[in-house]
Amino acid sequence: MGLSDERIPKLFGLLLLFIAVYLTIAFVSYLFTWKIDQDRVLRFSWKLLSEDAATVDNWLGRLGAFLSNFFIYFCFGVPSFLLVYFVGRLGLNRLRRAALRPMANLFVKLMLATIGFSVLLSFVFGSLTDFPIGGGIGDYLVSHLSGVLGGFGVILLLLLLVGLYLVFEARIDFNGSPAQIRADVVDHFSSIFRGKQPARGTSATRNAPAAAPAGAALSPTLPRREGNARILAPGGTDDFEVEGPQTLSEKGLEQLKGEQMEMPMDSVGDLTLVTQDPLAVGADNLLVADGDTGIDTSLAVTEENQDHSEPYDPTLDLPSYESPHLQLLVEFDNQKQEVDRAELEANKDQIIETLLNYKIEITKIRATIGPTVTLYEIVPAPGVRISKIKNLEDDIALSLAALGIRIIAPIPGRGTIGIEVPNKNPQMVSMREVLESEKFRTAKMDLPLALGKTIKNEVLIADLAKMPHLLVAGATGQGKSVGINSIIMSLLYKKHPSQVKLVMIDPKKVELFPYAKLEAHFLAFLPGQTEPITTETTKVIHILNSLCIEMDQRYDLLKKAAARNIKEYNEKFVARRLNPEKGHKFLPFIVLIIDEFADLIMTAGKEVEMPIARLAQLSRAVGIHLVIATQRPSVNIITGVIKANFPARIAYKVTAKVDSRTILDAGGADQLIGRGDMLLSNGGDVVRLQGAFVDTPEVEEVINFIGNQRGYVEPYLLPEYNTDEEMAGSGSLSYADLDDMFEDASRLIISQQHGSTSMIQRRLKLGYNRAGRIMDQMEQLGIVGPAQGSKPREVLVYDEMELTRFIDDLRNKG
């Protein structure tokens, strides 16, 4: 029986945990038994282990006595406990199969701390006690240092070391008040011990964009080294000076010469952060600030229940639910793929030459190596106009003639030009590595999506809740289905079934089919629906309208709770300030996923388009978000109405520039290279990403893992949508019956969201009777609610497009 790869690190982890516990007990015991045991241990040394005659008092026997004496007496004294802590952490790390790199960092830090503390303890307490408090190493260093620096000098040295640590590692800003500085220091150390990335800088500056560390720089004036090609790992950055003075960054080259730079894929190494990435917009930039939800809550009646017992925990509905673990996903071993120095040089030369052909001189080229493409950022010579390069974009691309060249002229916010050239050996970005990344694991977003990696190898996590809807388009076979799966996987990995529900629509009946197994956990559908994934167009229309009703109902709940959005509402509910007996309930986010909406638009047109538009316009505040995908990026599918309501868009490779324009309002998607290479646009910024890859078997593993667990007894049902009722409402009314001013009056009422007859009278200069008749017609069509005495009527339609649909329907009925 062989052990699978997966189990070996776990076994190792368990062993390390055992060692950590063993050493802890032995060390604690040493504190009490050292005096009695020390003679015996020193007498026998390591022979103690085989000397049956020797007896010791250490709670863990001769081995315990030997090891604790070795570490505490001979080595580091009491700070030896820090090393035991490290062994424990390493054990946990192996057990969870997390990234190893942070462990190396932790080891270095703990080692330095151990030595530092042993010196400190020896120095301060060494002469006061017989106990080897700072250990042999601490005593040795203190005796030598005091000889050289004197006692006072040692104190100063220790203070200097502490100061250096606080300035360089903890990045404490000493400008703050003493309390603030203290809080930052405590924060820093506690985050180390909690195993988080230590907090750096002050609480005030911590959220500011990271300062850019210096990067590696290479000069093209250096001899070419083909044949002796230096290897650069993806994410590395290279500068080439074309002319002009050598820059300081030359130093970087000297340090890097002949070295092989490898970067772990789950982190952004120093090299990648040479500059604030001109293209890669971090997740924060993608987030749209919570806007006004349009609900006037000032008059709303708050139904607050003053029960301040334990907060409500929605996850207790399924208390034993276990989120899928990362081992269900495949770990790709592709860290070895690198970009060849010769490849970089050749591309650089070709770019310079091509530009020279067009009489464009440049002063500097910098290369940033991403997983799929390398970005060459060019600084044009003074006097060269960016517009000239922009105009020559197509010619330049043609001259460079490699598939997938994209020119960004200029890179937004910088006076430079970007040329992206595909790497010979593109690197796969696995779902597992993005989900495993610190960024995803610590993401505090409502609906985090791990989309892939930027040109700088940074994992990009976007919050769907803030997008707030996503349009995904691209030609067939370029990665759209994989992309949709990675979006769903992100949610499944991060969320409990009580927190998010998925409504899935799949007219092609293939892509989303496996998710049916999540029926009792993550899916939401209509009552009486036999297949949890909706495929038929008529059902799709029902489900979309049902979601509109769900949205309206949620708005009502929010209004009653005087909450502006789902977050505020749920916060109140969790704090038990809303009474469930009055209809309040915890509201999960709802994500509607439509894989291939082209077929729907083609067959049902406005009937599908309008509820999608209505949802997209209004559903954000109540936690309903849409992800719609198509492989037919033409204007009759991605209509103006759809586009206007989906600011966040993903484009995979398309065949023609016009398709790219249809999706993104910009070219570029036609120059992608496929296989998950994509552009993410969020209201203007376009970021190139290599999408995370997840294969169907992996998806199935995750689905089975969840599906085989106990789920809800009742699935999450959306409100009934009854077309008959709607028909009955307008049944007696035909288009011809409508008043000539009906449309104008309705538009007025909807735009003002104020259902008053006197307003129609006043604004449209109509008599009382006529205005009243129009109001009745509106009620019959369900545009406004019934009369409420002297109060204005409730307006039931939120936007004019919905009105257009009503009127079109009526007109078509004749």
Ligand SMILES: Nc1ncnc2c1ncn2[C@@H]1O[C@H](COP(=O)(O)OP(=O)(O)OP(=O)(O)O)[C@@H](O)[C@H]1O
């Ligand atoms: N992120 C990715 N990384 C690497 N390869 C990918 C990635 N995404 C897709 N591919 C490759 O491209 C192939 C097609 O991807 P996918 O099935 O997602 O395309 P699609 O656009 O959905 O196609 P269709 O429209 O026919 O369903 C995959 O089988 C895979 O080999």
